[in-house]
Amino acid sequence: MEKITQFPSPGRPRGSSQGYFRALINDKPFTTTHLQGHLCLRSELAGERTCKIWKVHATGKVAWRRTVFGFFIDQSLEPGTYDLVRNERLTAVYHLTPRQQAxxxxxxxxxxxxxxxxxxxxxxxxLRGAFEFSMSAIDFTVSQGEFDLRCRPAEPFEPLAD
Incomplete structure (x- = not known):
């Protein structure tokens, strides 16, 4: 199998006035079809929302499979490299819908x-950066991940009236 080292032209995905998001999933390119970035308050299970985050949501395809990336990054982090597995101020979610079971x-x-x-x-x-992650136990690797986008402030959160 040939290893891909060139990305397809990122173009301009729907939903994004500026920017790109790309990665290789097990050496296959992720093609972004929709990209959103927001500056917002993190959802809390209880109490008032106080933690400001960057929220990146990229929808696309790997081959014919619908794929979604979500990144939630604490706004207090400064430029630098961070451990995605152990740092509570960073969260990533990878969602793949190969058939009927996600x-x-x-x-x-x-x-x-x-x-x-x-x-x-x-x-x-x-917000501009790079990422990679893997689960070798199931032979799953995301490599050469890059993003560069302008995040918009999210709408203010209005609590429901009693």
Missing amino acids: QVYHSRDFQHGSVTLHECDAHTGR
């Missing part, structure tokens, strides 16, 4: 993973 992988389940933030400017909304 497969969902969460960063707490990864055996290896990292995110490198090259730029994370809340004033301009620019």
Whole structure:
């Protein structure tokens, strides 16, 4: 099997005024069809929302399979490389729908993973970085991941009136 080292032209996915998101999944390219980035407050199970996060949602395909990436990054993180498996201020979710049963992988389940933030400017909304993660026990690898996008402020959260 030939290893892919060139990405297809990222074009401009729907939902994104600027930016790209790309990766190889087991050496097959992820083709982004929809990309969204937001600056928002993290959902909390209880209490008031106080933690500001970058939320990146990329939908696309790997071959013919619908695939979704979600990244949730604490806005207090500065440029640098972070362990995706053990850092509670970073979360990644990989969702694959091969047939009728979806497969969902969460960063707490990864055996290896990292995110490198090259730029994370809340004033301009620019978020740029790279990522990789794997679960060797099931022969699953995401490599050469890159993103560069402008995140918009999310709509303010309005609690329901009693």
